[in-house]
Amino acid sequence: ETGVTQSPTHLIKTRGQQVTLRCSSQSGHNTVSWYQQALGQGPQFIFQYYREEENGRGNFPPRFSGLQFPNYSSELNVNALELDDSALYLCASSLNTGSHYGYTFGSGTRLTVV
Amino acid sequence: AQSVTQLGSHVSVSEGALVLLRCNYSSSVPPYLFWYVQYPNQGLQLLLKYTTGATLVKGINGFEAEFKKSETSFHLTKPSAHMSDAAEYFCAVVSSSGGSYIPTFGRGTSLIVHP
Numbered sequence: 001e002t003g004v005t006q007s008p009t010h011l012i013k014t015r016g017q018q019v020t021l022r023c024s025s026q027s028g029h030n031t032v033s034w035y036q037q038a039l040g041q042g043p044q045f046i047f048q049y050y051r052e053e054e055n056g057r058g059n060f061p062p063r064f065s066g067l068q069f070p071n072y073s074s075e076l077n078v079n080a081l082e083l084d085d086s087a088l089y090l091c092a093s094s095l096n097t098g099s100h101y102g103y104t105f106g107s108g109t110r111l112t113v114v
Numbered sequence: 115a116q117s118v119t120q121l122g123s124h125v126s127v128s129e130g131a132l133v134l135l136r137c138n139y140s141s142s143v144p145p146y147l148f149w150y151v152q153y154p155n156q157g158l159q160l161l162l163k164y165t166t167g168a169t170l171v172k173g174i175n176g177f178e179a180e181f182k183k184s185e186t187s188f189h190l191t192k193p194s195a196h197m198s199d200a201a202e203y204f205c206a207v208v209s210s211s212g213g214s215y216i217p218t219f220g221r222g223t224s225l226i227v228h229p
Contacts, residue, residue, distance in 0.1 A: 042204050042219035056216050105157035
């Protein structure tokens with residue numbers, strides 16, 4: 001079975017720009033969650049998508065938005081980038097929203113905002 | 115509301131010594147508890163999880179953890195450290211919020227293994 005793949009692996013953007021990060025979920029998984037991991041910190045939950053609908057959101061402003069497609073892949077969009085948005089963005093997929101299945105994480109996209 | 119506290123941002127052990135990484139949580143409902151490991155420049159890999167049933171949970175790479183409800187703890191242990199265990203370890207608690215399962219991660223503990 002394939003794991004979770006994220007693209008791109010690294011990205012440099014300028015403050016004020018917009019960025020789109022992509023995630024392909026593990027085969028058979030229908031739920032995707034996105035996390036922001038700042039340097040030296042644990043992952044912070046951004047939001048979760050289940051069957052193309054947002055199914056939970058963390059404490060992030062509306063300029064963080066997402067999509068899930070019929071094949072369960074997902075995008076994270078961030079508008080009006082700020083310097084503090086520099087972080088590792090992790091995508092994780094799971095089978096249904098039930099957390100007892102655990103999550104399979106991708107290797108992340110390292111975003112640097114300058 | 116739920117939260118996770120990992121005591122000690124860094125833990126240093128000698129190869130072959132006992133590994134103990136501490137995790138305490140708070141949750142208003144019965145939680146699901148997880149330990150993940152992160153190697154440099156990689157995503158998180160699930161080590162083990164507690165959902166229901168037996169409170170002593172065994173995971174991959176010889177790690178295990180015990181859920182102690184009275185102490186609200188889920189400490190991670192391994193009898194004998196190996197050099198390859200050097201990594202960042204994250205404890206996470208998940209509980210239901212309006213039908214959604216929102217995870218909360220601790221800040222992580224960096225395990226350093228000396229030869």
